[in-house]
Amino acid sequence: MRIDPSRPLQMAEVPTPENVRPRRLRHHPLVRELVRETELSARDLILPLFVRPGHGVRNEISSMPGNYQLSVDTLVEEVGQAVDLGVRGFILFGIPSFKDATGSSALEDEGIVQQALRALRAAYRDSVLLITDECLCEYTDHGHCGPLGEYGGRTDVDNDATLPLLAEQCVSHARAGADMVAPSGMMDGMVAAIRRGLDDDGFTWLPIMSYAAKYASGFYGPFRDAAESPPQFGDRSGYQMDPGNSNEALREVALDLAEGADIIMVKPALAYLDIVRRVKDRFGVPVAAYNVSGEFAMVKAAAAKGWIDERRVTLEILTSIKRAGADMILTYSARDVARWLK
DSSP states (O other): OOOOTTSOOOGGGSOOTTTOOGGGGTSSHHHHHHTOSOOOOGGGEEEEEEEOSSSSOEEEOTTSTTOEEEOHHHHHHHHHHHHHHTOOEEEEEEOOSOOBTTOGGGGOTTSHHHHHHHHHHHHHTTSSEEEEEEOSTTTBTTOSSSOEEEETTEEEEOHHHHHHHHHHHHHHHHHHTOSEEEEOSOOTTHHHHHHHHHHHTTOTTOOBEEEEEEBOOGGGHHHHHHHTOOOSSSOSTTTSBOTTOSHHHHHHHHHHHHHTOSEEEEESSGGGHHHHHHHHHHHOSOEEEEEOHHHHHHHHHHHHTTSSOHHHHHHHHHHHHHHHTOSEEEETTHHHHHHHHO
16 A cells, blocks of 8 residues: 555554564664663673782682682782773772771771772772772671660660761771762661761762662672671661562662762662662662672572573673663673673
């Protein structure tokens, strides 16, 4: 049937299910690329790194193949290799030389993360984005995210006593060269305390990436090996979120934004894609998602058995996280992904 372009289509001329074929847009690979809705790029990725005292240290983390505990000198080399692949964002976790009940080593200007920041800043200037995880669990001898107190006969983190320590930790990291701080302890009021501390010290420009919706998850196991920070008693369910809750996540995000958070994080990512989507739809702010150690380790283990294609599955997972609404993804696969995307 020939259609006269000068007149409106009649109902009989409108395409019908018989001649509508979505596969036409999938047949040619270049057409598939043209209509692709979500693109994954190395610039979307942030690589977590673990730094510890020593020299020449490069201890592979057995449950996270390809990831290491690094001394400052080998950390500088590791970042350089990642930069060459196209990775620009890094988040640092510290393993201190000593631990105590309050995590006091986290606050020292010569602490391990502070040393790492100065070395990386000297080596790479402004060509890298340096983010620091802000929590005390790696620094306390009991493995919880702040000093402890007694509440109704139960031992738990003293929320209000932890806040000034987090603020002090962030200011110390800012002075050492951090471009962004990322509080992860899920303490009530932590963003407000940190914002005041940074502003009072002149760091009004420095953004906060808040772990606003961090769940008490079973996917953190390998990380606790990497950071040497498992709780010595109990668990962290008293301050991390219940996996069954999503409305609560929106309340947590709203509070952190009101306190001055600039970027909101959802952690873990893969089991909480609905939370990523709800946060993005509700608030429209920059959203980060953490593709955590357990998610990474499962793919590595299955790939080592030959059960899945590691490259294909990893790219599919990270694309799903971005498609759900994440603007940036923290992932231990950042180096591999940047290499594959090249």
